[in-house]
Amino acid sequence: MSAAVMPAAAPTERVESSSGEAEIAYVSYGGEQHLPLVMSLVDAELSEPYSIFTYRYFVYLWPQLTFLAFDAKEGKCVGTVVCKMGEHRGAFRGYIAMLVVLKAYRGRGIATELVTRSIRVMMESGCEEVTLEAEVTNKGALALYGRLGFIRAKRLYRYYLNGVDAFRLKLLFPRLDLGLPPMMMGDERDDQLIDSPYL
């Protein structure tokens, strides 16, 4: 698949990065033309298998939470974040499903920028918290989310198909009425099917 050129009318923000490196443009999900870009990035870099229906579920229902990063000069898509949000056991919760940046473009804060944009939208939409899973060996992701205020809420034994453990990471937004404890969640059943992000 050829590298896509940014659609002319889509809202973009160019972010100057440090000396000599490519300029990165951040774009909100604009439509069907972005879908193959997201899919090929995720398929290439992440180990979990997703069918096209999985992608459509996220980008159709929550396009405002999916962002793409483009190398402005080459017009190439170099990173993406795919998320959702919704009611989950009495709390309005955001969920980060996929985050990918091409290897050659890592270490420049692109992933942080993508995630931050998505979390901002979640916050503004009224989410009380944000959650995701990450491999316990993924030091980069753990550091990234740690810097944003996520805690490691749980460890999930052999969560991934390749047998690696995962951390459930959670970010709790401050409540407006300070001093009160967060809402009682009720009894969380630790059934992985129920705890699935797809609910």
Add this chain to the structure above:
Amino acid sequence: MEASSSSAGPAPPPPNIPPSGDRTVWADASQLVAAACADLQDGELVHGENFSLFAAMSALEIMDPKMDSGIERSGYYSIEEAIEDGIAPVPLSLDRTLDIQRTLDVIDHLFSCEATWHKGHTLAQTVFTCIYLMKMERISSHAVLNSFCRILRATCNAVVAVVSTARTHEEEDLFTMSFGLPLKDEGDDKCLSVLNSVEETVSRQLRACKSHALSKRKTLEGLESLQDNPDVEEGYCRALLCRLRFRKHFHHVVTCLRRPHGRGLDLARKHVASCLSELSLMLKSQEFLKSQSNITLQQGDESCTTASGCRPFGFDVSLNSRLMSAAPPRAVKILTWSDALGYFEKLLRDLDVICSLSLDPVLENVLHFIAQFQKSVPDLVPRAFLQTLLVQDGKLYGRDLFCDVISRALSLPDIIGDKEFQMNEFVVQLGQLVINLLKILCTNTAWQRRKLGKSLQDWSTISIQLELALKREFGETRNVLDHENMCMRVSKQLLVWTQEQTYWVASRFLILGFELDLYSPSEYCMVYWYMHVVFIKLIEKMQLRILASNENGSARRKGKKKKDHSKDSARDAAFSSSCLLLQCYVLLSEGLSMLLAVLRNEGKSFLLPTIFNTEQERFLQHFDLLQKARIPEHITYYSFKESAAQAHMADVMKYNFFKEIQKIIPSLKGSFASEPEKLAELRQIEQVAEHNRIALNIINSVGVGDPSLRVSFEFTHHPHFAVAVVKRS
């Protein structure tokens, strides 16, 4: 279905696809599918009443290797086809030497598969990739392979039964999945006698070899030889014998451990020892087997699953893939042979620890036994064995009612067997909580911590209810009848004991967070602060319990014999050393918490990021379950914040917590003289205290605000208590 209307009629199905049957016929649907595709634009989806976007996510894309378990094929459609193609010949070779070589390779690869299965895969993708095992009828003429496979299968069946009984949880359910596999056969009851007769034969043959060697005869007499080359007969006999014997002893270990009431533990231990010695003989046989095998056929050490290094006959990884087709394919890498033996060695050592279970009816000791056992990170199989030994038929060891266990824990021997006590609703509920606690403590740490956290609410609820019941029944009355007095005392003690268990669970919940790497360094301050609060409460409840039991003791001692005094004082000594150990934990936690607070206040390090939230949110999240269960009462984020804000270097130096520990340790060492594990932990605590004391001095002398100071925290000596490492840049 419409047949294609184009030219030459339906094309015959390509080879390897099953032919049309009685009621079914193949038809070409290409045009229909093409028309349907052309009808949909990019981005359009077919809608169905029960088919939403959400539901669509569970769809598996056929032929996508990441999702379709069946796409990676060896080329065989069925096991019969594979057999017809000569994949699993019987005998494995007409050349008897080759036959025994290949048999040993099959045996070794089966060991590797078995270890891989134990480590968290399915039987279908490990042990049952063996065609010989899948079709045992074919090998009934091959005595060695037949006996080995039979006993292996019987053992696997028994182990599946134990793990199923333990019913750990869904994260580990791959282990027991055995649908469609021939796991059992009526002939398997005789597997031991079948194996024994083969072992006898080979053993006799080995003796004959050795005597031949002495008499330097060059021919092999009798039909009992394994193969035809007299020079290597001894080597093959030895190699085979230790493998057969390992299987025999391992089968006995499993059988003995399954005996109820822990009756088989001593015998199991002997068999464990035999297994370990056969295992080392297996390892020794590698040199011989490697030297005998064809160099060109050998795999590299990093991947070989047999002692000889050769790939085994008779295995196909994809034949069972259809059994797994409901889920995306999981990567299964069979352990190397040496890793497999390493796994079995660890397994046996863990089982050996279980065999040392003294069937102690004292709950506190049982809890400590399990906690100690878990330190070696045992795998699923030994944990399942421990759990099924501890809790059988709703009783401890299948023998003691939990209401009796609780009454013993309350130091109230008079009420053991008391019907009223047994029927008390609180006692019944507490009994159930204890059963759950024992089962939870036997699961893997990640799951264990989550379940412990959830159970806090249950423990806390019972505490509150007990307290309310006490107030209701007895209020503030002082002059009570003897019987009522007894009831009140029992209820009070039950309450104190319940609270003590609650704090024990809470402390374990917190410390496991370190083992699971759930805390980041900028959170250690709040974690250690909460830990010291919980440990203080635990000591308090423990001392209340001792006090109450001493009161009971003195009430009973009127008219009792003198020897009971020494039993009481021994118990008191044990309690006080437990309290002292907890006191060490308190000092370490408080010391570390204050040090971290000072580093933040005055050194501006270990700061938490505040982009989307603050320290308060992180506190609330980490301690959510404790806070909800009010463990302890009146502790909030503000309690922590105040305490941390007031931490200054001068105070930390004044209340030198680490120095205080060094005063306690010597007497504790005396108390724990006969308990090596507790001594080992004391040494760790000593190291942590010393290193931190020194670090503190350095930081103080350099000046905590000095920009050249770099402090990090490492768990080099104790898994839960960090050591401050100071560097100057």
